[in-house]
Amino acid sequence: MGLLDGLKEKFEALLGRGSEAGPVGAAFAAEAADAAIVEQVLDPAFLKARLEDVKAGGTGKVPKEKYEEMFAELDRAQASPAVGANPSQGGQAYLPRSPEVSMLQSTITDCITSRVEQLFEPMPPGHHSFGEFLLRETEVFRKFGPCDAGWAETVISQGIADLEGKSGFLDGKAPDVGIANDARLVVVGDWGTGLPAARAVGKEMTAKVAEAKKAGREVHVLHLGDVYYSGWKEEYKARFMPYWPVRSADEGVGSWALNGNHDMYSGGKGYFGYLLKDPRFAGHRGSSYFCLQNSHWQLLGLDSAYIDSDLAGSQGEWVAGKQRGSARKTMLLSHHQPFSDFVEVHPRLLEKLQPAFDVRPVDAWLWGHEHLCCEYGPNPESYLRFGSCIGHGGVPVLLDYEGSGSGERKHYPLTWRATNAETRDEHRWQMFGYAVLDFDGPGIDVAYYDQQGGPAVNTARIE
Numbered sequence: 001m002g003l004l005d006g007l008k009e010k011f012e013a014l015l016g017r018g019s020e021a022g023p024v025g026a027a028f029a030a031e032a033a034d035a036a037i038v039e040q041v042l043d044p045a046f047l048k049a050r051l052e053d054v055k056a057g058g059t060g061k062v063p064k065e066k067y068e069e070m071f072a073e074l075d076r077a078q079a080s081p082a083v084g085a086n087p088s089q090g091g092q093a094y095l096p097r098s099p100e101v102s103m104l105q106s107t108i109t110d111c112i113t114s115r116v117e118q119l120f121e122p123m124p125p126g127h128h129s130f131g132e133f134l135l136r137e138t139e140v141f142r143k144f145g146p147c148d149a150g151w152a153e154t155v156i157s158q159g160i161a162d163l164e165g166k167s168g169f170l171d172g173k174a175p176d177v178g179i180a181n182d183a184r185l186v187v188v189g190d191w192g193t194g195l196p197a198a199r200a201v202g203k204e205m206t207a208k209v210a211e212a213k214k215a216g217r218e219v220h221v222l223h224l225g226d227v228y229y230s231g232w233k234e235e236y237k238a239r240f241m242p243y244w245p246v247r248s249a250d251e252g253v254g255s256w257a258l259n260g261n262h263d264m265y266s267g268g269k270g271y272f273g274y275l276l277k278d279p280r281f282a283g284h285r286g287s288s289y290f291c292l293q294n295s296h297w298q299l300l301g302l303d304s305a306y307i308d309s310d311l312a313g314s315q316g317e318w319v320a321g322k323q324r325g326s327a328r329k330t331m332l333l334s335h336h337q338p339f340s341d342f343v344e345v346h347p348r349l350l351e352k353l354q355p356a357f358d359v360r361p362v363d364a365w366l367w368g369h370e371h372l373c374c375e376y377g378p379n380p381e382s383y384l385r386f387g388s389c390i391g392h393g394g395v396p397v398l399l400d401y402e403g404s405g406s407g408e409r410k411h412y413p414l415t416w417r418a419t420n421a422e423t424r425d426e427h428r429w430q431m432f433g434y435a436v437l438d439f440d441g442p443g444i445d446v447a448y449y450d451q452q453g454g455p456a457v458n459t460a461r462i463e
Contacts, residue, residue, distance in 0.1 A: 057149025189368025192227030225260025
């Protein structure tokens with residue numbers, strides 16, 4: 001259901017309620033304003049029309065060449081059979097790799113949701129027609145409600161400036177944090193949408209944290225990156241922090257978050273300047289990469305987004321040093337994937353890690369970025385023994401998704417892919433989910449769960 005349909009349905013429910021319309025409308029306004037993603041903002045055609053509004057009503061704060069790049073990106077997206085706002089338009093939610101278009105999505109969403117409360121002001125006596133109501137509603141799409149084109153252009157231009165003056169990268173100060181030999185690690189990726197099903201995943205993760213604590217087990221929670229659309233501080237505050245399974249730094253539960261490409265679309269301001277400053281994430285000590293280690297394992301959390309699909313600073317040398325300096329088994333954790341059966345992968349990440357691979361193969365690697373969950377067959381590459389994508393935390397994906405991109409791709413054997421689905425409008429949508437890693441001396445038991453709770457949908461053992 002689109003935003004217009006939802007508002008119309010709620011309006012019709014309010015008709016005839018007289019004085020009750022105000023309180024009921026206000027309650028719905030709060031609910032709607034808290035909505036994470038507006039369907040139309042996932043539609044490239046809608047975005048292009050709004051961008052034309054911004055350009056026509058702006059004052060030239062966004063350079064002409066940036067407008068041209070954004071329009072070209074939206075034209076490509078419209079031509080793609082893989083993306084759209086709903087299945088009839090192409091299937092997968094449109095979450096662009098363009099920072100500027102992601103900023104446009106953030107700006108429009110903020111404008112629409114900030115207008116909802118005004119839309120539900122009580123109608124004067126005798127003015128209960130949906131037509132009159134719609135006059136106010138459509139103002140959201142014509143002028144972004146209280147956010148006119150000039151304001152929207154200012155926000156986008158500031159975002160571009162943030163990209164050019166992005167937050168500083170703290171290098172060479174990655175913390176080494178000891179964890180128990182029987183610790184539990186709860187892992188979720190691409191979760192920062194705030195959608196109802198993503199919130200359900202948050203509740204299920206919270207239950208797994210409580211379960212571990214009740215058993216006297218040390219527990220940590222890890223996000224593999226991406227708060228949508230652009231990693232604004234406001235997006236963290238609305239879509240991530242309220243549903244994070246760790247409510248307070250006093251709980252004694254570790255919180256860890258990798259940097260993702262969407263987190264960097266604000267220049268990393270929300271990630272570095274807000275998330276890593278939260279007391280729950282104090283273990284990072286301001287660093288976007290880190291090491292968790294026990295007697296048997298070293299888990300190396302990498303920042304593959306400060307430079308997209310690459311490793312900023314001395315991370316490559318750091319991983320190689322960890323490989324040389326310890327006999328512990330090594331697990332890499334990153335937002336971007338080292339390889340994929342679904343999309344083309346840029347080689348820079350692997351090039352930076354080649355010195356580490358020259359020391360010895362990596363025992364395991366978990367990543368997000370792709371909005372699916374799968375486990376690859378044993379030894380999918382010479383440098384890796386176990387690999388799994390856990391990127392299905394919060395972004396809607398149709399289960400007929402078979403990947404995208406041009407050119408030849410190497411295909412990898414899958415031992416499992418998450419296929420639990422909800423059927424809506426005759427389309428099968430992948431359920432959101434997460435994974436639980438229970439350390440057991442030199443081995444790790446991995447269990448994958450979905451938003452509905454219940455037993456694991458798949459299990460694996462990493463030796």
